[in-house]
Amino acid sequence: IVSRKNQPDSTVIKVKDTLVGGKASIMVAGPCSVESYQQTREVGAALKEAGVPILRGGAFKPRTSPYDFQGLGVEGLQILKRVGDEFGLATISEIVDPRHLEEAVQYIDIIQIGARNMHNFELLKAAGETRTPVLLKRGLSATMEEFLHAAEYIVSRGNTQVMLIERGIRTYEKWTRNTLDISAVPILKRESHLPVLVDVTHSTGRKDILAPCAKAALAAGADGIMVEVHPNPAVALSDAQQQLNIPEFQKFFSDVKESGLLK
Ligand code: PEP
Ligand code: MN
Numbered sequence: 063i064v065s066r067k068n069q070p071d072s073t074v075i076k077v078k079d080t081l082v083g084g085k086a087s088i089m090v091a092g093p094c095s096v097e098s099y100q101q102t103r104e105v106g107a108a109l110k111e112a113g114v115p116i117l118r119g120g121a122f123k124p125r126t127s128p129y130d131f132q133g134l135g136v137e138g139l140q141i142l143k144r145v146g147d148e149f150g151l152a153t154i155s156e157i158v159d160p161r162h163l164e165e166a167v168q169y170i171d172i173i174q175i176g177a178r179n180m181h182n183f184e185l186l187k188a189a190g191e192t193r194t195p196v197l198l199k200r201g202l203s204a205t206m207e208e209f210l211h212a213a214e215y216i217v218s219r220g221n222t223q224v225m226l227i228e229r230g231i232r233t234y235e236k237w238t239r240n241t242l243d244i245s246a247v248p249i250l251k252r253e254s255h256l257p258v259l260v261d262v263t264h265s266t267g268r269k270d271i272l273a274p275c276a277k278a279a280l281a282a283g284a285d286g287i288m289v290e291v292h293p294n295p296a297v298a299l300s301d302a303q304q305q306l307n308i309p310e311f312q313k314f315f316s317d318v319k320e321s322g323l324l325k
Pocket of ligand 2: 094095290300301
């Protein structure tokens with residue numbers, strides 16, 4: 063179903079007033095984790111001012127260590143909804159457990175399935191039973207074929223509103239957090255009609271190369287970019303090193319916009 067052979071026209075997904083996968087490319091930004099109303103609101107206000115339509119924020123965090131901050135759970139989703147409604151932004155948050163989906167879709171506009179859960183087939187099937195758009199991340203070491211099959215798990219259950227997002231893969235390279243696989247963008251666009259985004263933050267883990275990587279992704283045909291933004295990254299409860307503060311985000315966004323690649 064996800065193959066372009068089966069559907070030559072690109073899928074366009076409408077989220078609130080924003081179209082994903084159409085002629086325009088979009089920016090998705092927000093904190094790694096929703097930590098408080100105040101923190102999320104500060105980012106939401108900056109997105110509104112910049113004209114960024116989609117706010118991301120993790121509420122159920124799949125942390126490497128069980129002793130690290132695990133997220134605010136449903137309260138985090140409620141904060142996202144409050145801020146989204148306040149500024150007219152669509153919202154995205156990761157769901158890690160099929161049992162949370164029904165409640166979650168009351169609060170968020172897009173369900174994120176994270177890299178660690180790309181192979182969680184019961185979660186994929188459950189997301190496929192909803193009628194809420196899904197942002198599916200590429201697994202930590204998933205091939206293109208595995209990635210597209212994961213998307214197929216969702217759409218085969220009737221939820222055709224799936225967006226793919228390249229977020230870097232594991233390689234031997236240590237100077238970036240993951241290796242951004244730019245070639246994934248034109249391959250996925252060719253093989254599938256689904257929208258393709260690139261998460262420049264998790265793929266690189268480096269604030270100093272976000273703008274050139276975002277431009278490269280857009281030049282390669284990406285339908286959107288995701289970036290992490292926090293009002294005070296130094297005290298962030300997750301991914302403190304890689305999040306942009308608000309002035310850094312504004313600079314990043316205008317740099318990408320001025321390139322003319324963000325349409
Ligand atoms: C995230 O986007 O917050 C996240 C945890 O990313 P990934 O699943 O790509 O590691
Ligand atoms: Mn993060």
